[in-house]
Amino acid sequence: MDHKTTKPTPLAAKAPRTKPAEIRLNELMTAAEKLFLAKGVEATTINEIVKEAQVAKGTFYHYFSSKNDMLVALGERYTADFLARLQKALDACPDHDWLQRLRTWIEVSVDVYAQTYRTHDIVYTNHHHHDRSNQARNALLDQLLAIIEGGQLAGTWRVEQPRVVALLIYSGVHGATDDIIAAKANDRARFAHQVADACLRMLPPPKKTTR
């Protein structure tokens, strides 16, 4: 049979078969994310991913060592983005208005999380939350802790266990946000405000509000 003798793709631009690693990586990740979002991680096969990304199966494994490795990469991208958005909002705050910085951190967290929770889920289901090496959690937590300690030093509030409070706010914000995810942006803003109010009560000003 003589079918297809090399076939140099006669028409259209030759469309180079190889691409810079960065591009391929991105195309694969984007394809995977799209499918994961559409039908779930388990239900998405490698064959579907490579078909979507227009490459052969082997290429997937040239860039990722496993399906799970892809998930990790997607997670890193997600977190970097989350962190960056928070940082940007924080940069727009007066440097020493700790109350506003904390409120901003909380409200923006609620907002960004509400917008991106579907990807968050995909990327962190399978991850055990207790994983010490969970970079995501740690980076975000450190950012929050820095604010709490900043305000502490500046005398904006006085908390006994900054780390415990940070943990509570961090987890509380994400968990609570699950509840209003379906809501319109409007209600979300109101909700974010309520969350921030409740959280801020955990950080009393340095009088004696003992109980």
Place this chain on the structure above:
Amino acid sequence: MDHKTTKPTPLAAKAPRTKPAEIRLNELMTAAEKLFLAKGVEATTINEIVKEAQVAKGTFYHYFSSKNDMLVALGERYTADFLARLQKALDACPDHDWLQRLRTWIEVSVDVYAQTYRTHDIVYTNHHHHDRSNQARNALLDQLLAIIEGGQLAGTWRVEQPRVVALLIYSGVHGATDDIIAAKANDRARFAHQVADACLRMLPPPKKTTR
């Protein structure tokens, strides 16, 4: 062919091949939980589960429609147990000491969660947290909300958004607890206390602690 002429199992007790459904169900669930805990859900095969439970593969599918169905069943068992433990602790509290009831709910949650988080993870990874039908979350949340509203009615505290506060405490407790899971029971108790302290600050007594 005459192989096996009824063979009434000559020695030892007849050892009935069949068992009440409840027993088999339990044996399968226990076998599965053990293996899931030991090597993870993904890495555990149905064949391993049935081997551990001493039945054939078909029997597994006689009781469970899929591996995931088993996970769901395990989850229900876990939650029922969690809820029961909390309820028991609550029953030991003075009926109208809302402060103590809330503190108990929080501290026992931390403790039970710290003891059982490995099963929790197994059983709730794969579950999307936003799942409206998440019975687990709802039952626990309702229990907590009832306390908050009880205290509100009794005038023990005054919160504007009981549900938001419940959400924050519920999520905060679980998330924060991840952090001290490795600790000894001793430190866990101290930690639970700190968590409760911080949380209770979100529920100010009905003076004017505005901010």
Place this chain on the structure above:
DNA sequence: ACAAATCGACCGACCGTCGGTCAATAAATT
């Protein structure tokens, strides 16, 4: 009282699919 009919828990060989491998090929780089 006995046998035939019925039931359903239980079995395990089998199947299709999927994640992952690898030897071969093509392009890029030196």
Place this chain on the structure above:
DNA sequence: AATTTATTGACCGACGGTCGGTCGATTTGT
């Protein structure tokens, strides 16, 4: 031209899930 790097897709073994069938117990018919 030689060497390295990107890409391909046929192939493999393992796994989740299916299905025709067995066997002891219980109910029904006589």
